[in-house]
Amino acid sequence: MLRQIEGSQAVARVVAACRPEVVCAYPITPQTHIVEAIGAMVKSGELPGCRFINVESEFSALSVAIGASATGARAYTATASQGLLFMMEALYNAAGLGLPIVMTLANRAVGAPINIWNDHSDAMAARDAGWIQLFARSNQEAADLHAQAFRLAEEVSLPVMVCMDGFILTHAFERVDVATREQIEAFLPPFEPRQVLDPAAPVSIGAMVGPEAFEEVRYLAHARHLDALGVIESVAEEFAEVVGRKSGGLVAPYRTQDAELVVIALGSVLGTIHEVVDEARDRGLRVGALGVTTFRPFPLEAVRDALAGDARLVVLEKAFSSGFGGVLSTDIAMALGGATARLSTVVGGLGGRAITETSLRRVVDDALEGRLGRLEFLDLDRAAVERELAHMAGDRRSGPIAENVLRAIGAGTAGIAGRRA
């Protein structure tokens, strides 16, 4: 049903239509609206047969979901940022046990410095936890991906994390066609667990495995991830058949044919990138974009196919690995057979800094003219950085870096709007 709706509300409605049996909630901005809405639906009776558990931490939120899923219940929770890191141990555990839990990650920066706004450092921290990680480009896709996530998780017996940009998507009101209960029923079969705690057929789940089989068990998790690549595509196709709308899948190429520059990214910034691509095309520049919808398992083949040719590549990342560089960039390079001179990493949008069309247009122009380095930081205030480096060199007890930077730039009211160098 088409409606003007907040991203979080749309996700909550789709999750509810998937009829989860246990939903656990612990508040952390910016995912709160989702679980609040589900909680209200459970309490009002709009979502029948569901237990809504307010827990005392994210670690327990996922732990409750683990217990519920192992008992054969469809389980859901949501988190962000510090919450994801606080549940990190349970994150690995859920994946290792092969429990098909679905979780929304409302992407938010990880501190310190503490910051509630959007970037992808939380999702990247969980990259190797064994979860399937899907990134939504829009609220429509975020809503649709949740329906697909339950189907996918239960089919391959792996947990699925649907990543949607905090605030940018979670708090944005826009038109979303929210899948109805009838559509979901036609698309999502009842949960048939591969393993379940059942007094009629007792099993031990989660026991110790030594060196004699640990590698094989881990390999099988990898194999299921590889299987998931195919399942993700077929689930997206089936979803399209049922609701008449294409979303999800592995990658989302946009005007990449004949492109001499392709900008690659995860999540909602692809909307802005598409605008910049269109504008560049209008200027006669052969620019395209590639959205990576499925980040784990990483679709090496689909990326390789989408980037066939010799176009320059810019990977725009809202996270990076300190002391190294881009995270997604490494995976893209891997898909292309290793490090390549045609690839540049642009790190931007950290801690919620807006990625503007103006800045992206400059990136495109610089890339096309060969002026872009291997690793760039979008709109980085070089002067502020140099000032603090000098300050630190001159004073052993130079104090908290974060405060110094803010004082030096005269902030306090600067907000989160994009600042151009």
Place this chain on the structure above:
Amino acid sequence: MSGQPVRFFQVGSFAAGNRLLPPELRSVQSDATRANALTSGHRACQGCGEALGARYVLDTAMRATQGRLIAVNATGCLEVFTTPYPQTSWRVPWLHSLFANAASVATGVASALEAQGRSDVRVLAQAGDGGTVDIGFAALSGLFERNDDVLYVCYDNQAYMNTGVQRSGATPPAARTATTEAVGPEPGNPFGQGKNLPLIAMAHGIPYVATATVADLHDLEAKVFKAMSIHGARYLHVLVPCPLGWGSAPAATIELARLAKETGLFAVFESEHGELTASSPIRRPVPVEAYLRPQTRYRHLFDDAGEVGRPDVVARLQAMADANIARFDLLGGER
């Protein structure tokens, strides 16, 4: 033929043996049709109090639920010695997730059962003292506060035995552990307030809190039956001596558990909705010294001749026991 004399009472406790009891009063464990939820062949040490306690707890809970039970286990000795795949000792559906989350996982199991309309199946979570009073404390408090329908059992052996006897929040003062060595002017674990989980559980006002020891297994079974007759959050704290960590003879496990109770160092009681409802009286009061002496974790309190070398420390431990005796009325007003 064995020359062991036949006795019709439990040595030391004077508890009558099962064979003298009418069938309906006999222990679940003595019944050939018991569930055997934790079978033999596991890897616990000789004289392990936890293995004994868990077997009685699980079989009783299985009897109480007619076999409709799911067990959740924290990481720890009990998890490790019962399970390395494919040799599980559990004959109940059993789930181990992590060290700190047994309570929350159990909540998840109970919630799933409730959502699925299978509330005839009950949930039991179990952990050691580390998984309960330390790393799993927040999750357990959450379970209590929400009054989730779970019986949580702590097998308290008073330190992290699985990792090599390190101090936990349940380690008693003066006890030697690998992280509170018996060296320096104040050897062993420092004196402090301790962390009395049963009292903390009572402060949550949950329907049922009880303590027990493996010295009185009939009492332990009765408390499990009682707990399983109640819905909501229930907490059972079982003192389980550990020969490895306590430095005691494997054959002394029952005796030490009894001495812990008879000295007053470990109060055996029951509580409902935050109110103390019963305490097990001390039958033959003994000074704490009798409990401390057989354990090498307290050896630094005695000299080479076996005489008390640190009367100051022993007196402080005796004061703790006396405080328990007064608080829980363990001498039943006989003083």
